[in-house]
Amino acid sequence: MPRTHKRKRFKKVVTRIPVSGQRMQMQDIANLAGVSTSTVSRALSHSSLVNDETRTRIAELARSHNYSINIGARNLRLQHSRTVAVVVPYDVRTRQHISDPFFVSMLGSLADALTEQGYDMLLSRVDAERLDLVAQLEASGRAIGVILIGQWHHHDQLNELANRKVPLVVWGARLPRQTYCTVGSDNITGGLLATQHLIETGRRRIAFFGDPELPEIGQRYEGYQRALKHHGIPLDARLVVAAEFSEGSSRRAVDALLEKKIVFDGVFASSDLLAMRAIGALREKGLIVPRDVGVVGYDDIELSQYFHPSLTTIRQPILKGGEALVNALLALVANKALSSEVLPTELVVRESSAPSPAPP
Amino acid sequence: MPRTHKRKRFKKVVTRIPVSGQRMQMQDIANLAGVSTSTVSRALSHSSLVNDETRTRIAELARSHNYSINIGARNLRLQHSRTVAVVVPYDVRTRQHISDPFFVSMLGSLADALTEQGYDMLLSRVDAERLDLVAQLEASGRAIGVILIGQWHHHDQLNELANRKVPLVVWGARLPRQTYCTVGSDNITGGLLATQHLIETGRRRIAFFGDPELPEIGQRYEGYQRALKHHGIPLDARLVVAAEFSEGSSRRAVDALLEKKIVFDGVFASSDLLAMRAIGALREKGLIVPRDVGVVGYDDIELSQYFHPSLTTIRQPILKGGEALVNALLALVANKALSSEVLPTELVVRESSAPSPAPP
DNA sequence: GTGAAAGCGCTAACAA
DNA sequence: TTGTTAGCGCTTTCAC
Numbered sequence A, B: 001m002p003r004t005h006k007r008k009r010f011k012k013v014v015t016r017i018p019v020s021g022q023r024m025q026m027q028d029i030a031n032l033a034g035v036s037t038s039t040v041s042r043a044l045s046h047s048s049l050v051n052d053e054t055r056t057r058i059a060e061l062a063r064s065h066n067y068s069i070n071i072g073a074r075n076l077r078l079q080h081s082r083t084v085a086v087v088v089p090y091d092v093r094t095r096q097h098i099s100d101p102f103f104v105s106m107l108g109s110l111a112d113a114l115t116e117q118g119y120d121m122l123l124s125r126v127d128a129e130r131l132d133l134v135a136q137l138e139a140s141g142r143a144i145g146v147i148l149i150g151q152w153h154h155h156d157q158l159n160e161l162a163n164r165k166v167p168l169v170v171w172g173a174r175l176p177r178q179t180y181c182t183v184g185s186d187n188i189t190g191g192l193l194a195t196q197h198l199i200e201t202g203r204r205r206i207a208f209f210g211d212p213e214l215p216e217i218g219q220r221y222e223g224y225q226r227a228l229k230h231h232g233i234p235l236d237a238r239l240v241v242a243a244e245f246s247e248g249s250s251r252r253a254v255d256a257l258l259e260k261k262i263v264f265d266g267v268f269a270s271s272d273l274l275a276m277r278a279i280g281a282l283r284e285k286g287l288i289v290p291r292d293v294g295v296v297g298y299d300d301i302e303l304s305q306y307f308h309p310s311l312t313t314i315r316q317p318i319l320k321g322g323e324a325l326v327n328a329l330l331a332l333v334a335n336k337a338l339s340s341e342v343l344p345t346e347l348v349v350r351e352s353s354a355p356s357p358a359p360p
Numbered sequence C: 001g002t003g004a005a006a007g008c009g010c011t012a013a014c015a016a
Numbered sequence D: 001t002t003g004t005t006a007g008c009g010c011t012t013t014c015a016c
Helices: A002-012 A028-031 A035-042 A050-065 A071-078 A101-116 A127-137 A155-163 A187-200 A217-231 A249-259 A273-286 A318-335 B002-012 B026-033 B037-044 B052-064 B071-078 B101-116 B126-140 B155-163 B187-200 B215-230 B249-259 B272-284 B318-333
Strands: A083-092 A118-127 A146-149 A170-171 A180-184 A206-209 A266-269 A294-295 A314-317 A342-344 A346-348 B083-090 B120-127 B146-148 B168-171 B181-185 B206-209 B268-269 B294-296 B313-315 B339-344 B346-348
Touching: A028 A035, A028 A050, A028 A249, A035 A050, A050 A083, A071 B071, A083 A101, A083 A127, A083 B168, A101 A118, A101 A146, A101 A273, A101 A318, A118 A127, A118 B101, A127 A146, A127 A155, A146 A318, A146 B120, A155 A170, A180 A187, A180 A318, A187 A206, A187 A217, A187 A266, A187 A294, A187 A346, A206 A217, A206 A249, A206 A273, A249 A273, A266 A273, A273 B168, A318 A342, B026 B037, B037 B052, B052 B294, B083 B101, B083 B126, B101 B120, B101 B146, B101 B272, B101 B318, B120 B126, B126 B146, B126 B155, B146 B318, B155 B168, B168 B318, B181 B187, B181 B318, B187 B206, B187 B215, B187 B268, B187 B294, B187 B313, B187 B346, B206 B215, B206 B249, B206 B272, B249 B268, B249 B272, B268 B272, B272 B294
Parallel strands: A083 A118, A083 A146, A146 A170, A170 A180, A180 A342, A206 A266, A266 A294, B083 B120, B083 B146, B146 B168, B168 B181, B181 B339, B206 B268, B268 B294
Antiparallel strands: A118 B120, A314 A346, B313 B346
């Protein structure tokens, strides 16, 4: 016990000399300034309790010595942090998800929104089958909460996370009996606008490419159905092809339709990537877009305008989406009232859906 | 002083009861297990010092209560962390950079490589004009080092960071008098392969699209020059157009050439994005790729194969790149010997460079 | 306006 | 094999 005290005493005799190669810390700045660490701490956090002259002197000292407050220690003491985890679940087999340009733009938008609000962004890849692991991001204090991009078919797992009180916001569709918070775009209207546009440009046999089992896609499909119904066009189930995001699936979808000799003159693809691949597959079969088939995509990724033909599509509000996700998470963490949010979508007309010559 | 002691005594009487809403901590698990925190700590870190039965009991307790060790506290105590910062500098005006599909894929690759090695990834956007700020990421203990994607024209700033001993690895070109470490692909060979391929497919008047002032592009340009020289084709400076990555610049490049009536039958674009936009611009002017003009891009982004015509390009080894960047940074942090690395590039032949009919 | 000292949650040296 | 205790770098109460 006495020994212990002695050790402590030694320690407290403030003679830390910034050894070269050693990281600067507050005590070093304090020594340099001839004040205590308390004063340095106050000066650096712009406390009004500290003399102006002292403050500027300390600030200058800190800057010239490249000193930055140790965030970890600060967080520990303050019992909070300013880091948000962004999770892009990935399929162990494909690792495909992060590469969809839409998710990527969302990542950029989130990075901006978080930076804007003074938060750090921890980017995590998590196995889609082990989504329960995202709880650890918060439980371990790595992040104050989690923004998850890619709802996929993980509704139940997400509900469970929310039930476990993990601060979580998901980009995706609002679903019935959902205990987690979502931010997403108006997929039903999006699907409706896309289909309606194809109908209005003279298409009648409109195929739907996408897996309606996925919440967002399901809602786009809902919009597709509504548009058909509204125009008195019967739904032909054979025109609905559950193409996934993965490579080759658009090609197979097109092949399947053509092999079965199912006639179609329009395609509403549930993502731009899918649409582009479909156009390629159609071309291989000698079908020209938009002459033979009108195509509308979804997302309005950057390349859509440079594609040939340029792609008619539904624009999702990415910038607003990132902001909304961040705001929702911060509200959730602050225990504020909070409801899921649905952002507007918009039809962007380009070449791929140009009207076909009126049928004879 | 006595009061102080008393407070401490109170504190040490271990009666922390996991209040609902309070975060679980090690003491709680210790109480539950009827052991000390030391034992819990040891059990959770798989120390051999702890009884097997005790270990499994504690592990079970921790899991069932969703307890995760507080990483911040642990890092503080251990004096290290397992977080790496990945920085994508951005231009305040355009915010363009993160959206280039190549950088994005690199991000994915880095996320994988870091996850693989058990590191967290902190994604930071930093104003390209304030690159000195990246030093803070390390100085503040947020990250053990920085991986920077996008060398651009910041050679001097990067050198200065390295001189300040900031652990830093950059994706880019190896340059003369460089004190920071780079990992990049073999741009000279890439440029050479691309140009040579165009020559071998019958093109003679080959334009170069890209800003040779940027280190990587400069090296691709170097390869372009070498290929021309090797085939005895004179360099025509009017064919070199400093198109940037930004929107519209490819179109202007094409327009400029056509307006000045500068004849060309090939384009080597320094990125796939640039190539795609150039193809669009050419088409608008009635020029067909590859019939009238052969085009080769750079990067081999995912969409290149779906583009029409599918894009001949130079593939950069993204997966290897991510791994190499991570390995380099970890070596740097561990003070291991380290040199910049140049990865191989590869020509991928597709439609956009199909041989033109032999000139009459 | 400034300093002394305690403690955030954890690990490890030392004691038992 | 387990427990006690100090302290990682910081902020803040309390005392002056």
